[in-house]
Amino acid sequence: xxxxxxxxxxxxxxxxxxxxxxxxxxxxxxxxxxxxxxxxxxxxxxxxxxxxxxxxxxxxxxxxxxxxxxxxxxxxxxxxxxxxxxxxxxxxxxxxxxxxxxxxxxxxxxxxxxxxxxxxxxxxxxxxxxxxxxxxxxxxxxxxxxxxxxxxxxxxxxxxxxxxxxxxxxxxxxxxxxxxxxxxxxxxxxxxxxxxxxxxxxxxxxx
Numbered sequence: 001x002x003x004x005x006x007x008x009x010x011x012x013x014x015x016x017x018x019x020x021x022x023x024x025x026x027x028x029x030x031x032x033x034x035x036x037x038x039x040x041x042x043x044x045x046x047x048x049x050x051x052x053x054x055x056x057x058x059x060x061x062x063x064x065x066x067x068x069x070x071x072x073x074x075x076x077x078x079x080x081x082x083x084x085x086x087x088x089x090x091x092x093x094x095x096x097x098x099x100x101x102x103x104x105x106x107x108x109x110x111x112x113x114x115x116x117x118x119x120x121x122x123x124x125x126x127x128x129x130x131x132x133x134x135x136x137x138x139x140x141x142x143x144x145x146x147x148x149x150x151x152x153x154x155x156x157x158x159x160x161x162x163x164x165x166x167x168x169x170x171x172x173x174x175x176x177x178x179x180x181x182x183x184x185x186x187x188x189x190x191x192x193x194x195x196x197x198x199x200x201x202x203x204x205x206x207x
Contacts, residue, residue, distance in 0.1 A: 023060055023061045023062065023206075024058070024059070024060055024061075024206070024207045025058075025059050025060075025061060025164075025204050025205060025206050025207060026056075026057070026058055026059075026204070026205050026207060027055075027056070027057040027058075027059060027068070027070075027168075027202060027203070027204040027205075028054075028055065028056050028057075028202055028203060029054070029055045029056075029168075029170075029200045029201065029202025029203075030052065030053075030054060030200065030201060030202065031052065031053040031054070031055065031074070031172075031198045031199065031200040032050065032052060032053075032198065032199045032200075033050060033051045033052065033053045033074050033076065033196055033197075033198050034050050034196065034197040034198070034199075035048040035050070035051075035076050035093075035194055035195075035196045036048075036194025036195050036196065036197075037194050038078075038093075038192065038193060038194060039192050039194065046078050047078065048076040048077070048078060048093060048194070049076055049077045049078075050076075051074060051075055051076045051077070052074075053072060053073060053074030053075075053198065054072065054073050054074075055070055055071065055072040055073075055200070055202070056070070056071050056072075057069060057070035057071070057101070059101075059204075064104060064105045064106075064107055065102070065103065065104060065105070066101075066102070066103040066105065066115075066117075067100070067101070067102050067103075068100075068101050068103075069098070069099075069100055069101075070098070070099045070100075070101055070119065070121075071096070071097070071098055071099075072095075072096070072097045072098075072099065073094075073095070073096050073097075074094075074095050074196075075092065075093065075094045075095070076092070076093045077092050077093075078092065078093070092126075092127075093125065093126070093127050093193075094125070094126040094127075095123050095124070095125045095126075095176070096123065096124045097121055097122065097123035097124070097149055097176075098121045098122060098123075099119040099120065099121035099149070099151065100119060100120060100121060101117050101118070101119035101151075101153070102117060102118060102119070103115050103116065103117035103153070104116055104117070105157075111158055111159055111161070112156055112157070112158045113156065113157050113158075113159075114155070114156045115153075115154075115155055115156070115157065115170075116152075116153065116154055117152070117153035117154075117155075118150075118151070118152050118153070119150070119151045119152075119153070120148070120149070120150050120151075121148075121149055122146060122147065122148055122149060123146070123147050123148075123149045123176050124145075124146055124147075125145045125146075125147055125176065125193070127145070147176045147177040147193070148176075148177050149174065149175060149176045149177070150174075150175045151172050151173060151174045151175065152172065152173045153170050153171070153172045153173075154170060154171050154172075155168055155169055155170025155171065155200075156168065156169060156170070157169075157204065164205060164206030164207075165203060165204070165205055165206075166203070166204045166205075166206075167201075167202070167203055167204075168200075168201070168202055168203075168204060169199075169200065169201050170199075170200050171197070171198070171199055171200070172198045172200060173195060173196070173197060173198075174195060174196040174198060175195045175196075176193045176195075177193070
C-alpha cells in the first residue's frame with residue numbers, strides 16, 4: 001500500500017513539474033521603431049531617425065494570462081534640429097530598458113490568438129548630443145539618465161502545430177519620461193523624449 005501511494009505521489013510530482021515547465025516561455029523580437037521628435041522650450045525640436053530595436057523576455061503563462069520580464073534595446077540618430085536659434089545639431093540616443101509586462105490572451109480562435117498587454121519599467125537612456133545655440137553655450141546632455149517608462153501592446157500570435165513554438169506580430173506604444181540638459185546657460189531647453197510607435201515580429205518558445 002505504501003509503495004502504491006509513494007508511486008502515485010512521485011507520478012503526481014513529475015506531472016506537476018512537467019506542467020509547470022510547459023508554462024514557462026522564452027520570447028525574442030525584432031522591432032521597427034518610429035520615434036517622435038525630441039521637443040523642448042523655445043520651439044526646440046530634434047528629429048530622430050527611424051531605427052530597429054530588439055527585445056528578449058522570459059515569461060510564465062497561466063490560463064489566458066501571461067506575465068513576463070523583458071529587456072529591450074534601441075538606438076536612434078538625430079536627423080535634424082530646429083528652433084531655439086540652433087545653428088546645427090547632431091546626436092545619438094541609446095536606450096536599454098527593463099519592463100514587467102502583463103498580457104491577456106483572447107480565447108476562442110483556433111491556432112491564432114489575439115492579445116493585449118501593458119507594461120511598466122525603467123530605462124537607462126544615453127543621449128550623446130551637442131547643439132550649438134546662437135544665444136547660448138553648447139548644450140551637453142547627461143551621459144546617462146534613468147527614466148521610468150510605460151508601454152501598451154496589441155498583437156496576435158500563431159502556434160506552430162505539434163511544437164512549443166509560436167510566432168507573433170504586435171504593435172507597441174512606448175513612453176519614456178523627460179531628459180534634462182546640463183548647460184552653463186539657464187535658458188537652454190529641457191528636452192522631452194517623444195513617444196515611440198513600434199512594430200514587432202518575433203518567436204516564442206515554450207521551455
